[in-house]
Amino acid sequence: MNNYKRILIADDHHVVRLGTALILESNLFNVQIEYAIDFNEVKDKLYQGTFDLVILDIDMPGSTSKFMIKELKTIQKDLLIMIFTSYKYDYALQYIEEGANCFLNKLCSEEVLVRAVKSLFSEGSYWSPKIFSLLTNKEIIKTEVDNLSQRELQVFKLLAEGNGNLEVANILEIEVPTASTYKKRIYKKLRIKNIVELLNIYHKYINK
Numbered sequence: 001m002n003n004y005k006r007i008l009i010a011d012d013h014h015v016v017r018l019g020t021a022l023i024l025e026s027n028l029f030n031v032q033i034e035y036a037i038d039f040n041e042v043k044d045k046l047y048q049g050t051f052d053l054v055i056l057d058i059d060m061p062g063s064t065s066k067f068m069i070k071e072l073k074t075i076q077k078d079l080l081i082m083i084f085t086s087y088k089y090d091y092a093l094q095y096i097e098e099g100a101n102c103f104l105n106k107l108c109s110e111e112v113l114v115r116a117v118k119s120l121f122s123e124g125s126y127w128s129p130k131i132f133s134l135l136t137n138k139e140i141i142k143t144e145v146d147n148l149s150q151r152e153l154q155v156f157k158l159l160a161e162g163n164g165n166l167e168v169a170n171i172l173e174i175e176v177p178t179a180s181t182y183k184k185r186i187y188k189k190l191r192i193k194n195i196v197e198l199l200n201i202y203h204k205y206i207n208k
Contacts, residue, residue, distance in 0.1 A: 003030055005121055008045055010036040011057040011084070016106065020055060020084070020113070027114040038062045046075045053080040053120060058087055058095075069098035080120050089130050093138065102126040138204065144190055145205045152189070155182040159195065160202035 007024065009017050021033045034051075036042040039062030042054065054072060058065060073079055082102040083095050092103040102116055102125060112128070119126035127135065148156055151172075158168045169179040192198055 004032045005030055005052040006050065007031050007033045007117075008036055008042065008051045008054045009033060010039070010042045010054055010060060012037045012060045013057075016057070016084075023110050023113055024117060027110075028117065039064065039068060042068075042072065043075060046072060046079070050076060051079065053082060053117065055082045055084045058083060058085045058091075066094050066098045069095060069100050073099055080124065082116065082120060082126075089128075089134065092131050093134060096131075096135070103131055104128070141201055141204050145201065148186065148189060152182055152186050155179065156186050156198070156202070159183065159186070160199055 005028075009020050011017050011020070017035050017037075021035075024031055024033065034045060036045055038060055042056070045051070046054075056068065056072075057063075064071065069081055072081060080101045081099070082104060083092075083100050084104050084106060085091075086106050089103065089105065095103055102120055104113065104116055104126075108116075108128075116126040116128075145153070145156070154172060155168055158171060163171065165176050165179045165183060168174075168183075169176045172179070186198070187193065190198070190201055192201065
């Protein structure tokens with residue numbers, strides 16, 4: 001039994017727990033599966049013994065949403081956590097940033113579920129093409145904004161807060177043409193054409 005991977009399926013829906021277990025047990029021959037129906041039971045199970053992976057529902061009773069991730073990893077530092085949810089992938093980044101190793105929708109195929117678990121055990125994470133695209137896009141935005149000079153970053157933030165060239169010039173005590181030049185440089189570096197695109201990048205950047 002020492003070579004077995006211990007998996008905790010944490011979901012308050014009986015069908016989801018048993019269905020997930022059946023798929024994994026049919027495709028992986030070295031797993032030992034246990035269940036939890038609420039977040040308190042998840043924590044209790046982790047205090048009682050070590051698990052390799054928790055397949056975690058977001059909406060179970062006692063859930064603290066994304067904050068569950070760090071709380072569980074405080075109990076067991078090397079714990080792998082797969083968020084297995086009916087939520088759309090738009091919610092994924094906040095859970096990944098908290099330390100989740102995988103974010104999977106419950107409507108995924110059996111093949112994807114098995115592939116994800118295998119990847120978690122071999123690589124430590126699994127990202128579907130859609131999640132990978134979200135992560136890559138966010139990293140590109142972060143890199144582009146971080147490449148702005150200190151003054152350009154100041155102007156970038158002031159523009160995003162609704163200031164025009166005149167207000168930017170007054171706040172930074174520079175000439176209006178100079179403020180306009182900084183604005184043009186920022187647009188060029190970020191490859192944008194208008195304030196709407198700037199605001200979109202700003203909101204993604206501050207929520208990185």
